[in-house]
Amino acid sequence: MTDLPHCETLTLARQGHALLVTLNRPQARNAxxxxxxxxxxxxxxxINADDSIRAVVLRGSEGHFCAGGDIKDMAGARSQPAGDGEQDPFYRLNRAFGHMIQxxxxxxxxxxxxxxxxxxxxGFGLACVSDVAIAGPSVRFGLPETSLGVIPAQIAPFVVERIGLTQTRRLALxxxxxxxxxxxxxxxxxQLCADETALNAAITEALDRVRHCAPAATANTKQLLHRVGKEPMxxxxDDAAEQFAAAVRGSEGAEGTMAFMQKRPPAWAETGPDDQH
Incomplete structure (x- = not known):
C-alpha cells in the first residue's frame, strides 16, 4: 500500500479500495x-502502481468543486518576464496544468x-476527464476564459472529447x-442529485460498482477506450482481440468464470471493513 504524500492544498483519505481527494482551498473556492x-x-x-487503490473520488471543500485557475499565480507569472532562451512563465503555468489533467x-x-x-x-476541464461525474443541485459550470481575454488552452481538447465540438464552440466562444x-x-x-443525501448515496453506489469490476480488466478497458479514434480501427x-485472449486466460478471467459458474462473487468484489458504508 502506497504511503500518501503530505499535501497542503488537498486532503487525502483512504476508504477501502478508494482514495478520497478533496481540493481544499475554500477561501478561493478551491481555485x-x-x-x-x-x-x-x-x-x-x-497511486498509479498501487493495486489496493481502484478508484479516486475528486471533490471540493465547502460546497464548491473548483473555480478555475488561481489569480495570484497569474499575477506572479506576469511579474516574471521571460528572458532570452527561457520559457514564458505563463506557458509554464498553463502547461503544468495540462500535464496534470492529461x-x-x-x-x-x-x-x-x-x-x-x-x-x-x-475545474470544468477536470470534470471532463472523470470517468464518472456526479453533480449536486448547486452545481454551475462555466468556460469564462474568452470573457477574460484569454483562452481555455489546456482544457478545450478534453471538453471537445467530452461533449463534442459543436457544443464546446457554443460554451467556449x-x-x-x-x-x-x-x-x-x-x-x-x-447523474444529477437533488440533495446531499442522494449525492452521497450515488458516490457509494459508484464505488460499489467499481468493487465488482476486476481491477486489471477495468484499467485495460479504460486504456482501450482512449485509443478509439486515434488509431486505425x-x-x-486486432490488438483488442489479443488483449481479450490474454484476459480470458489470465487470473482475473479464470476467477471471474469460476465465480460465475459457482454463483458467488469474484475475489475482487469481496468487502473489507473499510468498504462498509
Missing part, C-alpha cells in the same frame, strides 16, 4: 494553484468527480455558464 496542480500530479503518480485523464484508476457549486475553467440540468443534456454529467481491433 487551482500551481501548488495544487503539483500535488495532484504527485498523488496520481504515487495524467488524470489517462490514470488506470476509475476517477469519480463529485461536482458542486462552482465548476469553472480548469460565448463564455457561457450552465446548470446541472443542461450539463446532463450535454453528456458532461452522468482494424489494427486497434
Amino acid at each position: 487551482m494553484s500551481l501548488q495544487m496542480v503539483a500535488e495532484l500530479a504527485t498523488v496520481f503518480t504515487q 495524467q488524470v485523464n489517462e490514470s488506470a484508476k476509475v476517477v469519480i468527480a463529485v461536482l458542486e457549486g462552482a465548476v469553472m475553467g480548469g 460565448l463564455g457561457l455558464r450552465i446548470d446541472g440540468e443542461e450539463a446532463i443534456r450535454l453528456g458532461l454529467v452522468h 482494424h489494427s486497434l481491433l
Whole structure:
C-alpha cells in the first residue's frame, strides 16, 4: 500500500479500495494553484502502481468543486518576464496544468468527480476527464476564459472529447455558464442529485460498482477506450482481440468464470471493513 504524500492544498483519505481527494482551498473556492496542480500530479503518480487503490473520488471543500485557475499565480507569472532562451512563465503555468489533467485523464484508476457549486475553467476541464461525474443541485459550470481575454488552452481538447465540438464552440466562444440540468443534456454529467443525501448515496453506489469490476480488466478497458479514434480501427481491433485472449486466460478471467459458474462473487468484489458504508 502506497504511503500518501503530505499535501497542503488537498486532503487525502483512504476508504477501502478508494482514495478520497478533496481540493481544499475554500477561501478561493478551491481555485487551482500551481501548488495544487503539483500535488495532484504527485498523488496520481504515487497511486498509479498501487493495486489496493481502484478508484479516486475528486471533490471540493465547502460546497464548491473548483473555480478555475488561481489569480495570484497569474499575477506572479506576469511579474516574471521571460528572458532570452527561457520559457514564458505563463506557458509554464498553463502547461503544468495540462500535464496534470492529461495524467488524470489517462490514470488506470476509475476517477469519480463529485461536482458542486462552482465548476469553472480548469475545474470544468477536470470534470471532463472523470470517468464518472456526479453533480449536486448547486452545481454551475462555466468556460469564462474568452470573457477574460484569454483562452481555455489546456482544457478545450478534453471538453471537445467530452461533449463534442459543436457544443464546446457554443460554451467556449460565448463564455457561457450552465446548470446541472443542461450539463446532463450535454453528456458532461452522468447523474444529477437533488440533495446531499442522494449525492452521497450515488458516490457509494459508484464505488460499489467499481468493487465488482476486476481491477486489471477495468484499467485495460479504460486504456482501450482512449485509443478509439486515434488509431486505425482494424489494427486497434486486432490488438483488442489479443488483449481479450490474454484476459480470458489470465487470473482475473479464470476467477471471474469460476465465480460465475459457482454463483458467488469474484475475489475482487469481496468487502473489507473499510468498504462498509
